[in-house]
Amino acid sequence: MHGLVMRKIIILVWGFLQLPAVLAGQQIPGIPEHDEARVMESVLEKDSILIGDQVWWTMILPENTSDIAGIETVNFPELPHLITEGVEALSPILLDSVYRKKHLESLKARVLLTSFDSGSYRLPDMPLYLRKPDGVVDTLWYRGPRLYVNTIQVDTTSFQAFGLKPQMRYPLTLNEILVAVGLLLVLAGIIWLIVWIIKRRRKNLPVFGLSRPKDPPHIAALKALEAIRKQELWKKQSVKQYYTVLTDTVRIYLRDRWGIQAMEQTSAEMIGSLNRKADGDPLLTDETISTLEDMLRTGDLAKFAKHTPSDTENETSLNQAVEFVTQTALIEEEKEG
Numbered sequence: 001m002h003g004l005v006m007r008k009i010i011i012l013v014w015g016f017l018q019l020p021a022v023l024a025g026q027q028i029p030g031i032p033e034h035d036e037a038r039v040m041e042s043v044l045e046k047d048s049i050l051i052g053d054q055v056w057w058t059m060i061l062p063e064n065t066s067d068i069a070g071i072e073t074v075n076f077p078e079l080p081h082l083i084t085e086g087v088e089a090l091s092p093i094l095l096d097s098v099y100r101k102k103h104l105e106s107l108k109a110r111v112l113l114t115s116f117d118s119g120s121y122r123l124p125d126m127p128l129y130l131r132k133p134d135g136v137v138d139t140l141w142y143r144g145p146r147l148y149v150n151t152i153q154v155d156t157t158s159f160q161a162f163g164l165k166p167q168m169r170y171p172l173t174l175n176e177i178l179v180a181v182g183l184l185l186v187l188a189g190i191i192w193l194i195v196w197i198i199k200r201r202r203k204n205l206p207v208f209g210l211s212r213p214k215d216p217p218h219i220a221a222l223k224a225l226e227a228i229r230k231q232e233l234w235k236k237q238s239v240k241q242y243y244t245v246l247t248d249t250v251r252i253y254l255r256d257r258w259g260i261q262a263m264e265q266t267s268a269e270m271i272g273s274l275n276r277k278a279d280g281d282p283l284l285t286d287e288t289i290s291t292l293e294d295m296l297r298t299g300d301l302a303k304f305a306k307h308t309p310s311d312t313e314n315e316t317s318l319n320q321a322v323e324f325v326t327q328t329a330l331i332e333e334e335k336e337g
Contacts, residue, residue, distance in 0.1 A: 031125045031141045039141045042126065048148035054090065054114045058128060059142045061107035071138075073131045075109060084124050086117045087147060115149040122146045133270040217256035218329030224249045225322050234314040242314065243299035250292070250321055257328065283328050295320040 031039055045056040061074075063065035076093045091112040107128075115121065122334035123144030132136040147224050200206070215223070228249065233242035251270070258281075260273045272295050293319045301307035309317070 011324045027182050035198070038139070039125075039143050042142040042145055044145050044147060046148065049115070050148055050150055050152065051118055052114065053114055055147070057111045057113055057123065057145070059109045059128070060126070061140070061230075070131045072133055075129045075131070076109060077127060077129075079111065081114070083111075084121055084144075086119060086149070087113055087115050087123065091113055111146070115147070117151050120146060120148050122196045179294055204276050216329075217253055220256070220324065221249055221253040221325045224252075225318065225325070229318055234311065239302050239308060239314070243302045243317070245323060246317060247296060247303075248322070250295075253325055267293075267300055270296070281328075282331075288324060288327050291320050292324045295324070 040059070040061070042057060042059040045058070049055050074095070076095070079089045079093060081088055089111055091110075096110075096111045098106040099280070109128075113123075119144055123146070125144050126142040128140040128142065132138065191248050195281075198245070214220075216264065229240075233239070233245070248263075249266075251265075254260040254262040254274070255268060258273075260270065260277070262270050262273070265273065271289060274284060274289050278286075278289065298313060298317050299311055302309055
């Protein structure tokens, strides 16, 4: 006997646990005829809304209701998202229940609804499952109210179509003007820096830091001639290279000393330029010019006529270049003094 009772209790409990899962995949059933006497009314926060608005559907189980005497737990079915055609549930059923000494005394449930189609909709009847201590599940019902969903009425008599509005333009603010001016100044600074670097590079000057003071023409020439003497290129079978370096040193001296464009002139043209400068420079005597002319002639023979000067001639040519620079630099030293 006891075993039969236990089996019935287990079957009832299992059915109670499985009931919400079964209802979750189905539409909520209507009120059975034998439960018509156990139907309670549910209310909407407002009975009409505009399309897209939200409204609370509330179900209340007041205190001192005979049906909840001795009830231990309550449960609503899980709501589908579309609880009826045209009405959607935005939340699950939210329960607010009051228990006293482990017995249910009152209950309030709420669901947030919305609709995106106009019309009149009757909400489904909602069952409330009451479980007693002995495992028996009882059912109460809440009758679904009617919800009216309205659209915004357009007054077609006064309706007037307007063209597209032009793009809205906002006045410039002080911050925007300051930012634009700052960007222009930075861009101008970058351009100026690039131009300045290019000019420094063309003049063979360091980009950053102070440039070294340039040696006077005769000092620069004497340093170059001394370096040529130490190299002794004629002893290394490099006679042509030796006279090329030697004559180029003299050409640079003529350019820096008198402004003669000697780098583009032949030896004869350089001598002619010096003779013209001799009228204003007392140190450019015939003897001095003749000394340079001898050195240039020997260099031309070595570079262009495949002449191989002796070691004595090579040293003599270097000494003639040094003598010419030294004699013509005296006037510069007197001016500096």
